[in-house]
Amino acid sequence: MKEEIAVGIVGTKFMGRAHSNAYIDVAHFFDLPVSPVMRVACGRNVPDLEAFARQFGWESTETSWERLVARDDVDLVDICTSNVTHMPIAVAAAKAGKHVFCEKPIAMNADEARQMLDAACEAGVRHMVAFNYRRVPAIMLAKGLIDAGKIGAVRHFNAVYYQDWLVDPDYEFNWRHDVKEGGSGAHGDMNAHTVDLARYLVGEIEAVSGAQEIFIRERPLAGGAGVGAVTADDATGFLARFRDGALGSFMATRFATGRKNFLRLEVFGSEGGLVFNLERLNELKFYSRADADQERGYRTIMVTESSHPFISAWWPPGHIIGWEHTFIHEVRDLLLAIDAGEAVYPDFFDGLRCQQVLDAAVASSVAGRWVAVPAEA
Numbered sequence: 001m002k003e004e005i006a007v008g009i010v011g012t013k014f015m016g017r018a019h020s021n022a023y024i025d026v027a028h029f030f031d032l033p034v035s036p037v038m039r040v041a042c043g044r045n046v047p048d049l050e051a052f053a054r055q056f057g058w059e060s061t062e063t064s065w066e067r068l069v070a071r072d073d074v075d076l077v078d079i080c081t082s083n084v085t086h087m088p089i090a091v092a093a094a095k096a097g098k099h100v101f102c103e104k105p106i107a108m109n110a111d112e113a114r115q116m117l118d119a120a121c122e123a124g125v126r127h128m129v130a131f132n133y134r135r136v137p138a139i140m141l142a143k144g145l146i147d148a149g150k151i152g153a154v155r156h157f158n159a160v161y162y163q164d165w166l167v168d169p170d171y172e173f174n175w176r177h178d179v180k181e182g183g184s185g186a187h188g189d190m191n192a193h194t195v196d197l198a199r200y201l202v203g204e205i206e207a208v209s210g211a212q213e214i215f216i217r218e219r220p221l222a223g224g225a226g227v228g229a230v231t232a233d234d235a236t237g238f239l240a241r242f243r244d245g246a247l248g249s250f251m252a253t254r255f256a257t258g259r260k261n262f263l264r265l266e267v268f269g270s271e272g273g274l275v276f277n278l279e280r281l282n283e284l285k286f287y288s289r290a291d292a293d294q295e296r297g298y299r300t301i302m303v304t305e306s307s308h309p310f311i312s313a314w315w316p317p318g319h320i321i322g323w324e325h326t327f328i329h330e331v332r333d334l335l336l337a338i339d340a341g342e343a344v345y346p347d348f349f350d351g352l353r354c355q356q357v358l359d360a361a362v363a364s365s366v367a368g369r370w371v372a373v374p375a376e377a
């Protein structure tokens with residue numbers, strides 16, 4: 001019998017479903033030394049919670065995360081709730097000796113993120129932030145090419161993350177519009193991903209200059225009960241200076257009319273360039289100055305060979321994978337790390353460093369000037 005790792009998940013909606021799917025699939029496709037057990041799911045709405053537990057096969061339910069965290073039969077707490085709850089759940093879970101897997105952004109601000117990192121380190125538990133795009137095979141290939149010097153010294157890292165679901169003024173108010181529950185809006189939701197990818201691919205950011213906007217300041221409340229005041233940004237953009245000399249630009253907006261989940265990265269180096277778009281997740285575009293002059297041009301690499309990261313567990317070449325696979329990949333690595341007693345990345349340190357960049361961009365947009373990112377965590 002393999003050793004079991006019992007999971008308790010908090011949050012039953014979008015990410016609750018994505019993570020549940022990962023626990024179900026991971027052991028079917030990867031030969032793991034441990035078995036994840038879907039022990040308990042926690043939510044606030046009992047009928048929704050029971051339906052979720054039935055649909056995904058969670059063994060039991062709780063309506064209080066405090067009770068879930070205190071249970072002796074839980075080894076790993078998976079946090080899939082709105083951002084304001086991340087810190088209290090993660091700190092309590094770590095203090096109770098549980099490993100912690102937390103959705104991004106890690107927290108409401110860097111102070112909270114630091115409390116989470118400290119609690120996890122003091123408890124000696126494994127900790128991971130669900131920056132799932134680090135486990136897109138094409139992104140991992142990009143990292144390998146950059147580290148191998150294939151594009152030379154990086155000069156530019158440009159990221160746009162475009163969605164358009166808020167273009168409709170009748171879109172109902174929810175926690176993502178409330179700075180008290182989300183910490184920020186598009187910024188913490190979408191720039192969190194691209195800042196993490198920037199750190200992963202290029203390195204630390206040392207200063208930022210940003211601007212934020214709320215385009216529609218009131219939205220209808222669910223059920224027609226009046227309007228809610230929007231306090232979280234609809235869009236945030238910022239320029240960045242990397243420690244190693246590269247320049248960066250970031251734009252996250254929910255007002256990119258016609259764009260659904262368009263995350264595009266462009267990395268330009270002294271010897272070549274890379275372009276990735278999440279809506280073409282299996283592809284990476286690569287330009288190399290090492291190619292003969294007349295043959296130069298961006299080539300599209302189909303990242304579905306068994307030699308590409310994670311792909312040998314899936315399908316033959318060209319049989320593409322999807323967005324949900326990124327969660328399966330991160331859960332696989334988390335379970336392996338728990339079994340081995342080793343660190344897994346991105347961890348709460350990465351969550352904190354990302355948060356420091358996000359916080360600096362907000363401070364910059366308020367102050368109207370460049371703001372330094374703390375040199376150390």
Ligand SMILES: NC(=O)c1ccc[n+]([C@@H]2O[C@H](COP(=O)([O-])OP(=O)(O)OC[C@H]3O[C@@H](n4cnc5c(N)ncnc54)[C@H](O)[C@@H]3O)[C@@H](O)[C@H]2O)c1
Binds near residue numbers: 012015083085189
């Ligand atoms: N990695 C990604 O690509 C990605 C994508 C979307 C969201 N997220 C992140 O995942 C987290 C959740 O987002 P979502 O889209 O699933 O939100 P959601 O609104 O779909 O679901 C949030 C869930 O949290 C529950 N919840 C909130 N407070 C709770 C509490 N005190 N106790 C128990 N349950 C509570 C809600 O009832 C709901 O089930 C956020 O941090 C978000 O930024 C990550």
